[in-house]
Amino acid sequence: MRLTLRRVLLLFAVLALVLGGSRSRELSAAQSTALPVEFNRDVRPILSNACFGCHGPNESARQAALRLDLQAGPFEDRGRYGGPVIVRGNAADSLLFHRITDEDARTRMPRGGGALSDDEIATIRRWIDQGAAWQTHWAFVPPERPARPPVADSEWPRNPVDNFVLARLERDGLTPSDEADRATLLRRVTLDLTGVPPTLAEVAAFLNDDSPDAYEDAVDRLLASPRYGERMAVEWLDAARYADTNGYQTDGERSMWRWRDWVIDAYNDNIPFDQFTIEQIAGDMLPNATLDQRIASAFNRNHSQNGEGGIVSDEFLVEYAVDRVSTTSTVWLGLTLGCARCHDHKFDPITQKEFFEVLANFNNIPERGKGFKYVNSPPLVTAPKVRSAELAAALVSSSVVPAKVTAPKVITAFVAEIVADVVVVLAVEITPAVKATVSPPLPSVTPPVFENVVVPAIVFDPPRIETA
Numbered sequence: 210m211r212l213t214l215r216r217v218l219l220l221f222a223v224l225a226l227v228l229g230g231s232r233s234r235e236l237s238a239a240q241s242t243a244l245p246v247e248f249n250r251d252v253r254p255i256l257s258n259a260c261f262g263c264h265g266p267n268e269s270a271r272q273a274a275l276r277l278d279l280q281a282g283p284f285e286d287r288g289r290y291g292g293p294v295i296v297r298g299n300a301a302d303s304l305l306f307h308r309i310t311d312e313d314a315r316t317r318m319p320r321g322g323g324a325l326s327d328d329e330i331a332t333i334r335r336w337i338d339q340g341a342a343w344q345t346h347w348a349f350v351p352p353e354r355p356a357r358p359p360v361a362d363s364e365w366p367r368n369p370v371d372n373f374v375l376a377r378l379e380r381d382g383l384t385p386s387d388e389a390d391r392a393t394l395l396r397r398v399t400l401d402l403t404g405v406p407p408t409l410a411e412v413a414a415f416l417n418d419d420s421p422d423a424y425e426d427a428v429d430r431l432l433a434s435p436r437y438g439e440r441m442a443v444e445w446l447d448a449a450r451y452a453d454t455n456g457y458q459t460d461g462e463r464s465m466w467r468w469r470d471w472v473i474d475a476y477n478d479n480i481p482f483d484q485f486t487i488e489q490i491a492g493d494m495l496p497n498a499t500l501d502q503r504i505a506s507a508f509n510r511n512h513s514q515n516g517e518g519g520i521v522s523d524e525f526l527v528e529y530a531v532d533r534v535s536t537t538s539t540v541w542l543g544l545t546l547g548c549a550r551c552h553d554h555k556f557d558p559i560t561q562k563e564f565f566e567v568l569a570n571f572n573n574i575p576e577r578g579k580g581f582k583y584v585n586s587p588p589l590v591t592a593p594k595v596r597s598a599e600l601a602a603a604l605v606s607s608s609v610v611p612a613k614v615t616a617p618k619v620i621t622a623f624v625a626e627i628v629a630d631v632v633v634v635l636a637v638e639i640t641p642a643v644k645a646t647v648s649p650p651l652p653s654v655t656p657p658v659f660e661n662v663v664v665p666a667i668v669f670d671p672p673r674i675e676t677a
Contacts, residue, residue: 244380245339246332246335246336246339247344248343248344249344249346249347249350251332251336252332252333252336253344255325255329255332256277256278257278257556259318259319259322259325259329260277260318260319261277261278261556262319263319264276264277264278264282265277265278265555265556266278266553266554266556267555273287273290273291274287274288274290275287275294278556280343280345283295283305284297284341291304294308295337295341296337297337297340297341298337298339298340298341299337300333300334300337303337305318305333305337306333306334306337309324309325309330309333310330346544346558347543348542348543348544348557349558355373357369357372357373358373358376359372360372360375360376360379361379362375365385391415391416392412392415392416394424395407395411395415395427396412398424398427398428398431399411399427399431401440402428402431402434402436402437402440403431403434403436403437403439404436404439404440404443415427435473435477437476437477438472438473438474438477439473441476442472442473442476445472446469446472448536448539448540449511449536449540450511450512450513450532450536451465451468451511452465452513453465453466455513455514455515455516455580455581455582455583455586456513456514456515457513457514457515457516457517458515458516458517459516459517459582459583461516461581461582461583462583463514463581463583463584463585463586464585465507465510465511465585467504467507467592468504468507468508468511471501471504471505471507475505488501488502488505488506489505489506489508489509490506490508490537490541492504492505492506493506494506500590500592503590504590504592509533509537509571509574510574510576511536512532512533512536514529514580514581514586515528515578515579515580516579516580516581516582516583517579518579520578521578522577522578522579523578525578525579526572526576526578527572529574529576529578530571530572531547531550531568533571534546534547534564534567534568534571535547537571538567544557544559545557546559546564546567549561549563549564550564574588575587575588576588
């Protein structure tokens with residue numbers, strides 16, 4: 210066969226690809242072997258899926274006096290069943306490693322199931338050889354800032370996060386994708402921070418901005434948008450089981466959206482997380498609690514409420530308290546306390562006694578076991594919208610009732626309706642000065658007749674919200 214220049218170049222290209230791919234795979238394998246194994250991330254899931262059934266918390270199912278769910282279990286003497294199953298730093302001398310690699314299916318572990326995969330076996334071997342370091346439940350491990358990993362291509366990272374991304378790519382023998390164009394970059398960050406794509410005008414402005422801080426300025430604009438809080442609140446509302454209906458059979462409407470708005474405002478105002486936590490769990494118990502802090506405590510009332518006629522009220526009071534324990538522990542502790550309602554937790558370090566100790570803290574709200582079907586159930590707090598409160602203050606301070614109709618009955622009714630937060634606020638005249646303080650503009654409505662005097666009506670819908 211005649212070797213033309215074109216064929217020679219093609220052969221060299223193919224050879225380079227083959228050797229390059231082989232080198233990448235060798236590099237990936239070497240990097241994987243050198244990386245430290247993390248027990249919670251890499252090992253515990255394997256033990257939980259394959260071993261805890263016979264060597265876990267269930268005493269009646271436990272075999273060979275071996276527990277792999279506790280730190281002491283693999284390293285302690287088991288009496289007549291033998292010594293430790295793990296020798297730190299030496300997988301070759303560890304019984305556990307021999308049993309998961311046994312070629313005889315009758316004695317290989319896990320018994321009665323499929324063998325561990327090659328990757329799972331390699332992970333356990335590396336973990337033992339690296340010293341078999343144990344970690345407590347991940348929810349109790351304080352977060353630590355990790356060291357920035359070294360990378361071969363030191364020119365690619367622009368910030369510390371890039372080092373972690375590139376290190377993983379290099380470990381797997383991959384290279385970064387080409388950089389996204391500016392329009393795509395703006396679309397991605399806008400969707401991430403606001404949940405909606407950028408407008409054409411925003412795209413055009415970004416593409417025409419040649420300043421070195423154009424991207425940072427775009428991010429600042431998005432963070433300042435009210436849409437940012439709406440987007441960030443989505444996951445929190447889901448975790449807190451937010452709904453404007455009561456659930457159960459009727460699923461009747463109720464008003465909890467004022468708490469939803471509090472969460473959105475909290476994100477937009479960037480309040481500290483400790484304040485965010487305290488006000489939702491116990492905002493109503495703070496000294497001189499504000500209306501917003503009392504609204505925040507509605508987190509504890511987001512649970513479903515049963516309005517069926519034949520229920521046992523006390524039973525559902527307990528159910529509501531259980532719901533509060535389960536939700537609060539999942540959201541803030543990363544633990545499934547709800548499992549300990551019936552028994553000591555099988556995996557999380559929570560006893561049944563501790564579950565009911567926590568429940569006692571959430572079982573003191575003066576609520577009804579049988580809720581209302583179609584409206585909010587007490588205890589309630591009147592929670593006018595900000596616009597309603599601002600308008601009321603503006604009306605009171607602006608002498609909106611002309612002197613010729615300042616009958617005490619008219620003024621008394623007007624003030625009483627503001628205080629009681631009735632859905633219709635009455636006034637004899639809305640002056641230009643008052644109109645200027647209200648945004649958006651006041652609605653135009655048909656004036657009703659009051660005490661034989663024609664007055665305009667401003668209609669609002671201030672809700673009453675369930676709180677702790």
